[in-house]
Structures are given as structure tokens and as C-alpha cells.
Amino acid sequence: MRGWSGPLGMLAIVLAIALAARLGRAMRPYLLATLPLVISILLVNTFLYPGATDRILTLGPVSATWTGLAEALQATARVVAFALSVALLALTTAIDDLLDDLEHRGLGRRTIFVIGSAIRTVPRMIERAGEIVDAQRARGLDTEGSVWRRARGVVPLAGPMVLSALSEVEERTMALEARAFSAPGRRTTLRPLPDRPAERALRWGLFLAAVVLVGLSVSGRFPLP
Amino acid sequence: MTAVARLEGVGFVYPDGTRALAGVALELREGERVGIVGQNGSGKSTLVRQLNGLLRPTEGRVTLFGRDTAGVHVAELARTVGLAFQNPDRQIFAASVRSEVAFGARNLGRRGAELDRAVQAALEAVGLEGEAATNPYDLGYSRRKLLALASILAMETPVVVLDEPTTGQDARGVERIQRIVGSLGETGRTVITISHDMRFVAESFQRVIVMRAGRVILDGPPVTVFAAEHAGALASTFLEAPLAARLGERLGLGTTPSESALLDALAAR
Known part of the structure; x- marks a missing residue:
């Protein structure tokens, strides 16, 4: 069993941002897009988890297990959290x-x-x-x-x-x-991007947090999924 | 003249909620040459797509030769209505001009000598008979456009719809398309053309339909539609009568939508 904290924490953060930005409805198609994967994860893990013996029910040659189900739900949470954070980037950031x-x-x-x-x-x-x-x-x-x-x-x-x-x-x-694509030299931009100090601080904070988490996880002090 | 196509109270709303047509009632007759004009987004393309079922009316109904088009496959409606699109590169796939032109006719079930004859006639109409074996992408844009037109002509449908046929054509190309439109009308086929080229419309079509915001606001012969009294209506959909009409108006010669009408009026004075 791996941890629940990672995927659920990520989901909570993504959903909080999505709600704050009123993107709930816009996120729906991204959520639907994960459906085929989620369904296959649920079926495969629940019924075919190797070595699990705590049966829920048996259907012919295969049986569903609690271990498999828990594993499936965790994997689902991970996939959905990943998909929604990509969706959040796509919906909030202008490509230009x-x-x-x-x-x-x-x-x-x-x-x-x-x-x-x-x-x-x-x-x-x-x-x-x-x-x-x-x-x-x-x-x-x-x-x-x-x-x-x-x-x-x-x-x-x-x-x-x-x-x-x-x-x-x-x-x-x-x-x-x-339009002088291959012109040498650095280009200047007419359209400066607003970048408030708070945003910059937050970005750095997130980056450092990621480094620290990876460090802790690798050293075994805080095992993440 | 018998009605070829009839639109009754046709309205169309795109899935995103944009209304493109509202209460359009039209009757298109055999052998009629109809020009549809109007600003971008006024519903011209949406309107012609109702005729061959690429879009289905969300209100009202469309009949072809008295038969409701609802529930009839596009591939079936293509027997009656041939539609040549604006951009030839969205349809060209074959390795030779000949097989590209044959594609539509073959889909309609023509084979053998009948197919060869239809393809040859279409190639001659657009002046590409010497390029039958050429790869379509070795032709320039304007000739690829004529190729796309030929591929619709070869289907020999009773109704031919042309979406902006003259864009990218030089004077000779426009003249050629005018001749094609004329000869289609003479053989009793109905020609419907979307165009922004008022001169072309005034010269080649007996009937002009003016659209604005999904509605038909003017419908009549060029001499009526391009008359001075309708200048305001035309301007409201960002159109202007052709030069010959405006010149005739300024010279006090009445409405002279085509160049020959203007010359005749001048000679008569």
C-alpha cells in the first residue's frame, strides 16, 4: 500500500484553484477524457491484483479484492490529479x-x-x-x-x-x-507580462517545495507514491 | 419553371449556440442562376450547406424536388446537389487530375464510357483537358480551383452550388467561370453561387439574394437589387452595388447593374 496523501493532496489543491478561478465547468471535458483509462485501471486492479486474497466477490475465474480496489482507487486519484493539473495549466495560461x-x-x-x-x-x-x-x-x-x-x-x-x-x-x-524569424539577436517584446512579486515568490516556493519533497522521498524519510 | 429546392422557415443554430439562419423561405427553380451575397458571417455558407445535408435545419424544412431531405444521407443528396468548396486543397487527394475529377461521379455510380464522357466534358469546361494526367499539386492554385470545380461538374447534378468560385482567378479565369455558369443554366441546371464579387454576380446571375445576420433581406434580379433605392440595405451588410450600377446611377441612366446594360443605356442616350 502506498500513500493516499500525495494524490489526494494534489487533487484538493487543483480543485481549490479551479473553483477559485470558476473553471469547474470547463474542467469537465478533461475529466471525461480520463474515463477510459480510469475504467481500465479500476477493472484491472480490482480483479487482477497479484497476490491479494481478501476477496469481495468472485466472478468465474477472477475475483475482486479489497487490496486491488484500494490500489485502483489510489491509481485513479493519481491519474485524475495529473490530468486536472494539466487541464488547469491549459485553461489558465495563454499559450502566447x-x-x-x-x-x-x-x-x-x-x-x-x-x-x-x-x-x-x-x-x-x-x-x-x-x-x-x-x-x-x-x-x-x-x-x-x-x-x-x-x-x-x-x-x-x-x-x-x-x-x-x-x-x-x-x-x-x-x-x-x-517576419525576420532567423534574424540574429535578442528580440524585445511589446507586451510585457504582468508578474507580481507574490506570484514570483509563489513560483519559487513551489519549486523549492518540489525539490524538498523529492529529496525527502528519495532519502526514505517521507515515502511518497 | 418547376421548383428544384424549397426552404420553408429554415432556421439554423450551431451547437455552440450561434444562430446562423432565421426564418429563411426560398424557392429555387430549374435552370435558375442565383447569386448569394452578404457580409462575412451573414449565413451564406450555412444556407447552401442545408441544401446537401452537410448541415440540417434546426427549424423548418428543406425539400429537393418535393422530397424532404431530413433523414436522407449526404451521399444520397449529392446526386442532386453538387457543392464546390472554396478551398480546393481541402478535397484534392488523387494522383492525377483525371482521377480527382472522376471521384465524385464514381461515388454516384458512374462507370466506364459514361464516366469517361462526364470527366472529359468537365475537364473541357474548365480548360484542363490537356492536364488529365498531371498531378493536381503541379497545378497552380487558380487551376487547382478549376479542378475542384470540374470534379463537381462531372457529377452532373441538377443543382450546382459554387462557394466563392472566382477568388484567385484572373480576368480569363473569371470569364471561364462565367461561361460555365451560363452553360449550366442553359442546360436547365440550377446554379447557386456565393460570391463577394458584385461585378461577377451582376454579370452572370438572374437572381441575387442578399443576406444579413442569417436572414434574406433582398431577393430579386440584379436590376432591382442593385437599384439606388436599395443602396442602404446593401450597405447594411457591407456591400456595394457593382461599379456599372453606381456609374449608371450617377449619370442618371437608371439601374445598369451589368457593363453591357450601362453601355446600352449610354448608347441609347
Whole structure:
């Protein structure tokens, strides 16, 4: 048995921040996204925990155990706490602000471009995929019929996705160059990020706390999950 | 003329709650050439997507040749309504111009000589008959756009919808599209075109529908819609009558929406 304090403490902090920022509703899709994983964790641990003998009930060849259930709930809490803290970052931090700030702290421009385009590509890809599906359906591609009929639509749907992404690369490169992407020297920003002393102190505090916790945990004085 | 498509009290609200159409009642007739204009976000694209079922009305109903489209698959409605999208790169996937053009017609079940004939006719209409074996991405943007148009023409649907066909086209390309629109109308097919190009609309269409905030605010021939008395309504959806119409107005020649109308009025004076 590992500890409950870690995941539950984390969950409590994340939920408190989410409620304070009135993000309760916005967090729901992120929570739902963990559902498939959570269900499989619950089933696998509850029924298949190795060596556990305190049975709750038996279903044919497998039986649920209390140990397994406790382990499953703990793992669930950990997964949910992790997912929600990522959600909290996504919902509270403007990507542009984050990237601007990273650049200001000396991270390479290319690295930032890679991070930024990876993040920003997702919504654009979703939009593009929608347009492609519409265009092919308008040409009579059956996306509502049987599985076999729908399977034939893979090439017409994936094709434009890849081809247009590739053909846009050159255009994007030139657009970046036209805006002096590879110009040497440090860039200045027109949009200073507000960073209050309290926030800075809190960030450092959190960083130190993490270091101390890891230290204590590794040395065995405060075993964390 | 028989009604090809009828919209009765059609309203549409996107899942995020944005209302895009409200109380649209329209009848589109056989062989009619209809231009739909209006500012960005006025509901033009949403409106034409109701015709082939890509979007379904949240209020009212849409009938094609008297048959309610509710519950009919898009792939089935594509037999009646062909829709050419704005951006050709959202549909091109084939390795040759010919097979790209054949895609839609093949989906509708055409095969063999019938398919070849439809593809050849569509390629000739857009002037790409010499590029049948070319890879689509070796063509420039404006010719890829004509290719996308050909792929809809080859489906030989009774209704053809074109979303911004003239963007990126030079004068010759626009002329070619005008010819295509004209010949579609002559063969009794209904052409519906979304455009921001008032000159193109005034020159090529018998009927102009003006939209604002999801409603049809003007509907009539160019000579009515582009008349001076409607300048205010047009301006309210950020449109302006074509130059020929404004010039005719300033010269006191009445409403002359097309260049030939303006020249005729000038000659008659």
C-alpha cells in the first residue's frame, strides 16, 4: 500500500484553484477524457491484483479484492490529479504568454517555435479535418453507411490532410522569414507580462517545495507514491 | 419553371449556440442562376450547406424536388446537389487530375464510357483537358480551383452550388467561370453561387439574394437589387452595388447593374 496523501493532496489543491478561478465547468471535458483509462485501471486492479486474497466477490475465474480496489482507487486519484493539473495549466495560461515568457528566459527561438506550433496545430487540424470531410461527402463519399463503405473513405480523407499540410510548409517558412524569424539577436517584446512579486515568490516556493519533497522521498524519510 | 429546392422557415443554430439562419423561405427553380451575397458571417455558407445535408435545419424544412431531405444521407443528396468548396486543397487527394475529377461521379455510380464522357466534358469546361494526367499539386492554385470545380461538374447534378468560385482567378479565369455558369443554366441546371464579387454576380446571375445576420433581406434580379433605392440595405451588410450600377446611377441612366446594360443605356442616350 502506498500513500493516499500525495494524490489526494494534489487533487484538493487543483480543485481549490479551479473553483477559485470558476473553471469547474470547463474542467469537465478533461475529466471525461480520463474515463477510459480510469475504467481500465479500476477493472484491472480490482480483479487482477497479484497476490491479494481478501476477496469481495468472485466472478468465474477472477475475483475482486479489497487490496486491488484500494490500489485502483489510489491509481485513479493519481491519474485524475495529473490530468486536472494539466487541464488547469491549459485553461489558465495563454499559450502566447507562456511562449513569450519562455523566450524571454532565454529558450531558443526554434525550440519555442516547435513547442508553439505543436500546440497550435491541434485546433487547426481539427478544423481542417472537418472541412475535408464536408468536401468529400459533398462529392458523394459515404461516411454514414456500413463500415466497409466507410473504410474506402480513408484515402480521400487522409490524402488532403497530409498533402495540404506539406504544401503549406513552404508558404509558412517564407512567411516566417518575411517576419525576420532567423534574424540574429535578442528580440524585445511589446507586451510585457504582468508578474507580481507574490506570484514570483509563489513560483519559487513551489519549486523549492518540489525539490524538498523529492529529496525527502528519495532519502526514505517521507515515502511518497 | 418547376421548383428544384424549397426552404420553408429554415432556421439554423450551431451547437455552440450561434444562430446562423432565421426564418429563411426560398424557392429555387430549374435552370435558375442565383447569386448569394452578404457580409462575412451573414449565413451564406450555412444556407447552401442545408441544401446537401452537410448541415440540417434546426427549424423548418428543406425539400429537393418535393422530397424532404431530413433523414436522407449526404451521399444520397449529392446526386442532386453538387457543392464546390472554396478551398480546393481541402478535397484534392488523387494522383492525377483525371482521377480527382472522376471521384465524385464514381461515388454516384458512374462507370466506364459514361464516366469517361462526364470527366472529359468537365475537364473541357474548365480548360484542363490537356492536364488529365498531371498531378493536381503541379497545378497552380487558380487551376487547382478549376479542378475542384470540374470534379463537381462531372457529377452532373441538377443543382450546382459554387462557394466563392472566382477568388484567385484572373480576368480569363473569371470569364471561364462565367461561361460555365451560363452553360449550366442553359442546360436547365440550377446554379447557386456565393460570391463577394458584385461585378461577377451582376454579370452572370438572374437572381441575387442578399443576406444579413442569417436572414434574406433582398431577393430579386440584379436590376432591382442593385437599384439606388436599395443602396442602404446593401450597405447594411457591407456591400456595394457593382461599379456599372453606381456609374449608371450617377449619370442618371437608371439601374445598369451589368457593363453591357450601362453601355446600352449610354448608347441609347
